[in-house]
Amino acid sequence: MFKYDIDDSSYLTLLDIKDSEMLFNLINRNREHIGEWLKFPSFTLQEEDSKRFIESTRMRYAKNEGYWLGIWTQNKLAGSIGFPYIDHENKKTEIGYWLGGEFVGNGLITKSIKILIEHAFQNLEMNKIEIGAAPGNVRSRAIPEKLGFHREGEIRDYEFINGRFLDRIIYGLKADEWKLQGG
Numbered sequence: 168m169f170k171y172d173i174d175d176s177s178y179l180t181l182l183d184i185k186d187s188e189m190l191f192n193l194i195n196r197n198r199e200h201i202g203e204w205l206k207f208p209s210f211t212l213q214e215e216d217s218k219r220f221i222e223s224t225r226m227r228y229a230k231n232e233g234y235w236l237g238i239w240t241q242n243k244l245a246g247s248i249g250f251p252y253i254d255h256e257n258k259k260t261e262i263g264y265w266l267g268g269e270f271v272g273n274g275l276i277t278k279s280i281k282i283l284i285e286h287a288f289q290n291l292e293m294n295k296i297e298i299g300a301a302p303g304n305v306r307s308r309a310i311p312e313k314l315g316f317h318r319e320g321e322i323r324d325y326e327f328i329n330g331r332f333l334d335r336i337i338y339g340l341k342a343d344e345w346k347l348q349g350g
Contacts, residue, residue, distance in 0.1 A: 169181065171236075171282045171286075173238075173240075173275065173278045173279060173282065174278065176240055176241050177238070177239060177240040177241075177245075177275060177278070178239050179236040179237065179238055179239070179248065179279055179282060180236060180237055180239065181224075181225065181228060181234060181236055181237075182221045182224060182225070182235060182236065182237045182247070183221065184218060184221055184222065186221065186237060186244060187214055187215075187217040187218040187221055188214055188217075189243075189244045190217040190220075190221065190237070190244060190247075191211065191213070191214040191216070191217040193244050193245075193246070193267045194207075194208055194211050194217065195211075196267065197267040197268050197269075200267070200268040201265050201267075202328070202329065203304075203328075203329070204300070204301050204303075204304045204307065204328070204333070205265055205328070206326065206328055207220075209328075220235075224249070231253060231255070232252065232253055233249065233250040233251050233252045233253045233260070234249050234250060235247045235248070235249035235251075235263075236248055236249050236279075238264075238266065238270075238275055238276075238279055240270060240273070240275060245266055245267055245270035245275055246264065246265050246266035246267055246270060246275070246276075247264070247265060248262065248263070248264040248265075248276065248279045248280070248283065249262070249263060249264075249283075250262060250263075250283070250287070251263050253291060253293075257294075258292065258293050258294035258295065259293055259294060259295040259296070259297065260287055260291070260293050260295075260296055260297070261296070261297045261298065261299065262280055262283050262284075262287075262296055262297075262298050263298075263299075264276050264279065264280065264307075271306070276310055277310055277313065277314065280298075280310060280311075280314060281314070281350075283296075284296060284314070284340070284345060284350065285350065288342045288345055288350070293342065294341060294342050295339055295340065295341050295342070296316075296339070296340050297319075297337055297338065297339050297340075298310070298311040298316060298337075298338045299322075299325075299335045299336065299337050299338070300335065300336055300338075301325075301326075301333040301334060301335060301336070302321070302333075302334050302336055303333075308336060308338075311338035311340070312338070314340070315340060315344065315345070315348050316338035316339060316340040317338065317339055317340070317344075318336060318337075318338055319337045319338065319339045320336075320337050321334050321335065321336050321337070322334060322335045322337065
């Protein structure tokens with residue numbers, strides 16, 4: 168498998184079945200924190216659910232359809248980041264991400280996204296990357312804005328989470344724009 172170093176004490180790697188307990192415990196500890204903006208904590212109710220997710224993402228990786236990576240810092244699983252899909256025909260993908268609350272504010276997501284941007288444009292030969300976030304998720308929205316993504320629009324009532332509809336702001340970055348930024 169592969170490993171991307173984020174810095175001296177942090178890295179990204181494809182999740183392994185042996186990580187299912189750590190993944191479940193991280194989600195379980197942060198159910199409210201993550202669940203404010205994302206759906207998956209509501210259907211990750213036992214370790215077996217995390218195991219199925221890891222098996223699924225490894226299959227998608229093998230088929231080159233998308234995948235999720237573990238974000239590790241100081242040998243602890245901090246969260247996950249990945250390409251929920253890879254559209255080879257249209258040469259675009261999306262980056263999704265989340266962190267446990269205890270790991271927020273250390274730049275892990277920003278650094279990880281930079282790695283995935285490079286990988287998507289150089290290795291996967293994508294033309295465009297999108298990132299979506301709810302308007303109220305200010306921390307998540309700040310990341311693509313800081314990295315030079317363009318706000319492309321807002322989809323109303325995109326998801327129903329915690330008894331409420333959430334809109335989604337879509338940010339996009341094209342390969343030529345990233346190169347102009349020195350990427």
